[in-house]
Amino acid sequence: MTDLTMHLTTDEIELWAQGLLPAARALHLADCSLCRVEADRERKVILELVQLPTFAPQPGFADRVMAKVKVHTPSGDWQS
Amino acid sequence: MVRDRALAEDLAQETFIKVLNGIKSYRPEFKFSSWIFKIANNAAIDHLRRKSIDTLSLDGSPTAETPEQMRSTSLQVGDRAESPLDQALSRELGTAIERAIARLRPEYRSCILLRHVEGFSYEEIAETLDLPLGTVKTYIHRARNELRGYLEDRRD
Numbered sequence: 001m002t003d004l005t006m007h008l009t010t011d012e013i014e015l016w017a018q019g020l021l022p023a024a025r026a027l028h029l030a031d032c033s034l035c036r037v038e039a040d041r042e043r044k045v046i047l048e049l050v051q052l053p054t055f056a057p058q059p060g061f062a063d064r065v066m067a068k069v070k071v072h073t074p075s076g077d078w079q080s
Numbered sequence: 081m082v083r084d085r086a087l088a089e090d091l092a093q094e095t096f097i098k099v100l101n102g103i104k105s106y107r108p109e110f111k112f113s114s115w116i117f118k119i120a121n122n123a124a125i126d127h128l129r130r131k132s133i134d135t136l137s138l139d140g141s142p143t144a145e146t147p148e149q150m151r152s153t154s155l156q157v158g159d160r161a162e163s164p165l166d167q168a169l170s171r172e173l174g175t176a177i178e179r180a181i182a183r184l185r186p187e188y189r190s191c192i193l194l195r196h197v198e199g200f201s202y203e204e205i206a207e208t209l210d211l212p213l214g215t216v217k218t219y220i221h222r223a224r225n226e227l228r229g230y231l232e233d234r235r236d
Binding site: 010050052061 | 092096176192193196197217224231232
């Protein structure tokens with residue numbers, strides 16, 4: 001059983017940032033200003049990371065890839 | 081990972097060509113997506129190593145286990161502060177978090193992006209990058225600490 005006075009580990013802070021911290025450990029977080037400061041700093045970084053933009057490839061990407069893929073022909077040869 | 085959309089697309093193209101040309105070497109006991117990410121990660125790391133001077137972490141070897149080892153393997157530079165010109169250039173190169181990620185060593189960058197952008201579990205990252213689980217956790221914790229440091233330096 002976890003000691004309620006123990007500070008949160010980095011794994012537990014990550015769980016908290018994801019809303020997955022067990023209730024017993026959340027009790028410690030509510031009472032511990034050190035852990036709250038640490039958890040808030042960690043959450044800010046994680047939030048910035050998950051908000052990074054993602055990009056789709058430019059049109060024609062698949063065609064450009066397939067133009068360089070070697071295709072195995074029925075005769076056993078490879079062709080580009 | 082490489083902070084350049086055109087370059088990222090070139091590396092993605094290279095990745096899919098390797099995947100399709102090497103499909104016979106895929107082993108089905110591994111997740112197909114992990115295999116693709118592994119090839120993509122290798123392509124990105126190869127590229128970053130070729131121009132590694134501007135991607136090195138200042139905080140020592142990624143394999144360092146103790147503060148002493150991290151200190152003894154860290155780079156020594158005179159001044160981490162950016163000049164006004166550097167700051168102006170940096171502003172044109174994306175958000176603060178993107179610039180902070182660019183300062184991470186490639187191994188940390190792969191782990192943190194797979195974890196928090198792609199949503200991989202620690203186990204999936206370990207399998208994808210061929211790293212022990214403990215190493216993946218260490219890299220992610222160090223990467224987040226470095227990112228926090230860079231972002232908080234910028235806010236000060």
